[in-house]
Every structure is written in C-alpha cells, then in structure tokens.
Amino acid sequence: MRENDVIAGNYKIIKEIGRGGTGTVFLGYxxxxxxxxxxxxMPVTMGDERLIRTEADILKNLHHExxxxxxxxxxxxxxVITVLDYVEGNDLxxxxxxxxxxxxxxxxxxxxxxxxxxSYLHGNDPQVVHSDIKPGNVIVRPNxxxxxxxxxxxxxxxxxxxxIGFSAQFASPEQYYLAQKVSQGDTPQFALDxxxxxxxxxxxxxxLMTGIYPTCVMPNTPLSEMGDTGYSSSLVNxxxxxxxxxxxxxxxxGSELLxxxxxxxxxxxxxxxxxxxxxxxxxxxxVLIGAGAYGFTRRREN
Numbered sequence: 001m002r003e004n005d006v007i008a009g010n011y012k013i014i015k016e017i018g019r020g021g022t023g024t025v026f027l028g029y030x031x032x033x034x035x036x037x038x039x040x041x042m043p044v045t046m047g048d049e050r051l052i053r054t055e056a057d058i059l060k061n062l063h064h065e066x067x068x069x070x071x072x073x074x075x076x077x078x079x080v081i082t083v084l085d086y087v088e089g090n091d092l093x094x095x096x097x098x099x100x101x102x103x104x105x106x107x108x109x110x111x112x113x114x115x116x117x118x119s120y121l122h123g124n125d126p127q128v129v130h131s132d133i134k135p136g137n138v139i140v141r142p143n144x145x146x147x148x149x150x151x152x153x154x155x156x157x158x159x160x161x162x163x164i165g166f167s168a169q170f171a172s173p174e175q176y177y178l179a180q181k182v183s184q185g186d187t188p189q190f191a192l193d194x195x196x197x198x199x200x201x202x203x204x205x206x207x208l209m210t211g212i213y214p215t216c217v218m219p220n221t222p223l224s225e226m227g228d229t230g231y232s233s234s235l236v237n238x239x240x241x242x243x244x245x246x247x248x249x250x251x252x253x254g255s256e257l258l259x260x261x262x263x264x265x266x267x268x269x270x271x272x273x274x275x276x277x278x279x280x281x282x283x284x285x286x287v288l289i290g291a292g293a294y295g296f297t298r299r300r301e302n
Contacts, residue, residue: 001026001041001081008074011039011083023079027086030071036086037071040150043079056082058126066117066146087147092204093135097211099230107208108235108265113146114138114201115261118254122194129192133200134170135207169213172199173245176216194253201257202242202250209239219245234264 001024005013011028014036018025023042030037056073059082063069068085092110095102114133121128130137132150139147168176175196181188203214206223209231214220220243223229223236238260244250251257 001039006031007039007081008072010072011037013039028083030083038068038084038086040082040084041076041079042082053080056080058124058128062121062124062128064117064120066113066148067120068147068149087139087141087149089139089141089147091136092138092140092208095135095140095208097208099209102208104231104235104268107205107231108261108268109144110138110140110146110208111201111205111235111238112258112261112265114148114204115254115258117146117148118194118197118201119258120254122197122253123255127194129194130197130200131175131192132167132170133197133204134167135204138204168216170200170203170207171216172196172247173216174247193247195247195250197254198242198250198252198257199244199247202239205239206243209235214243219243232264232268234267238264 001007001013003013003015007013007028010031012031014027014029016024017027017038023040026039026041028037028039029035053073053075056070059070060073068087070082070084072081072083074081074083118130121130130148133148137148137150139149141147171179172192172195174190175192178188178190178192203216203220206212206214206220209223209229210226222240222243223231224233224240229236238257241260242250242257251260
C-alpha cells in the first residue's frame with residue numbers, strides 16, 4: 001500500500017506509521033465514515049488464510065470500551081488487511097517507570113481496566129487470548145482510559161498452538177517455549193490459555209513499577225523479595241502471582257485477576273480515606289439532623 005491509494009473503495013492511505021515482524025501499519029481515512037482508521041497489512045500463507053479470516057470475523061464482533069473497534073478484513077494478493085479504530089494517545093512505553101513517577105492509584109486504575117478487558121476477552125464465546133500484551137500495545141487515551149491494541153496475533157482458544165509472534169520480554173515462559181518448538185518444526189503437545197495474558201499483564205506491571213524489563217527465559221525476582229518497592233504489599237502480591245512460572249499458580253483468567261484487583265483497591269489508602277471521609281460526612285449529617293429534631297422538639301415543648 002502507498003500514500004493516497006484507496007483500498008476497497010473505502011479507505012484512503014495517509015501514511016505508514018509502523019513496521020514490525022508481523023506486518024506494516026498505516027494511518028488511513030474512512031471515506032464513508034469520515035474518520036481516521038488504522039490499516040494493518042500482514043503477509044500470510046494460503047494455509048493461514050481461512051484461520052485469520054475466522055479470527056477477524058470474531059474480532060469485528062468484539063465491543064468493549066477498552067478495545068479498538070475492528071471494521072473490516074480484506075484479503076489481498078500479498079496478505080490480509082485488518083481495518084480498525086485509530087486510537088489517540090500515548091502507549092505505556094512512553095511513561096517514566098517506578099514509584100517516584102507512577103503512583104499506586106494510577107497503576108491500580110490501569111490494572112483494573114486491563115483486568116476488565118481481559119475478563120471480557122477470556123469470557124467471550126469463543127474465548128479470545130490477546131497473546132501480545134506489552135507497553136507498546138497499551139494506549140492511554142487523552143481521557144486517561146487505556147485501549148488494548150494490536151490483535152493481529154490474537155489467538156482463539158481452540159487454535160492456541162499456532163504462534164505468529166510474541167515479545168520476548170513480556171511473553172509467558174510457555175509461549176516462549178511453544179514458539180521455540182514451532183520454529184524447530186516440532187508439534188507441541190500443549191496449548192496456551194488465558195493465563196498467558198495474565199503473565200504478560202504481570203510482566204507489564206513489573207516493568208512499570210520497577211523500570212526493570214522482565215524475562216521469559218528464567219523466573220524473575222519477585223517484587224516481594226526486592227525490599228521496599230514503594231507500593232503496597234497487596235499490589236506486589238498480585239503482580240508476583242501473575243508472574244508465577246507455573247501457570248496453574250497464576251490467576252486463571254481476567255475474571256479472577258479483576259476480583260483480586262478490586263479487593264486490592266478496597267484495601268488501598270485512597271479507598272480508606274474516601275471511606276473515612278464518607279463516614280465523617282454521614283456522621284455530621286446525622287448530628288445535624290439530630291440537632292434539628294431536638295430544636296424542633298424544644299420549640300414544641302415551649
């Protein structure tokens with residue numbers, strides 16, 4: 001695709017905005033909807049064509065506030081093109097990491113939204129695993145909400161032995177092992193599951209909290225063994241559980257992670273301060289109402 005090309009009569013190519021191992025990304029303009037879109041062109045073999053079309057059709061039916069909307073799937077002579085929302089904002093790789101820069105309240109907000117969107121994906125029928133959660137694939141919109149992008153290597157639950165690509169610093173150890181086997185021409189005897197997204201989410205938080213890139217080739221040093229991280233033990237324990245080497249010891253899916261994060265937020269200092277303030281206001285209101293009732297009674301008696 002080149003600048004000013006019009007694809008399928010609907011999408012005008014504005015410019016190339018990214019290129020990687022799985023394809024090329026273009027900024028485009030939807031001529032009918034009159035809005036900017038992203039077109040991701042990915043080369044595929046004929047054997048993958050049907051599978052990727054199936055995935056694209058499912059992704060088009062996903063609707064969540066923390067996901068871009070997929071509009072179209074186009075088959076070309078050289079590959080496939082997925083058309084989806086253009087998401088304004090900055091990805092998490094542009095943020096300074098560590099407790100001096102990112103507050104616990106901010107991290108819990110992002111983690112809650114990540115858990116909500118993963119709960120939605122993992123609870124979908126058929127189940128969807130993102131499989132490439134990393135700072136560059138999480139956009140923070142101008143309103144502060146996240147958007148989880150890049151579904152070109154998403155995998156359906158019944159096809160999770162197929163690996164198109166991954167990010168070694170944030171991939172789960174089983175995803176790395178699976179990719180190694182596939183690259184060697186072997187047929188692995190296991191499949192990935194939603195816990196691989198849980199691991200990658202933990203790796204993302206690990207990086208944001210410490211500035212240290214995690215690894216999937218050996219266990220990472222748990223946050224709980226790093227001394228004072230500047231964050232609560234509740235948040236530290238969640239991240240450590242996400243990063244368990246044994247996937248059976250992680251949160252099973254986004255729903256379980258969301259439950260843990262919700263509980264953590266309720267235990268946070270900010271939540272306790274808000275709760276205390278609410279109780280004080282309630283008590284003050286009760287005192288004022290009581291004083292008013294007492295004054296009214298005294299006037300009746302007089």
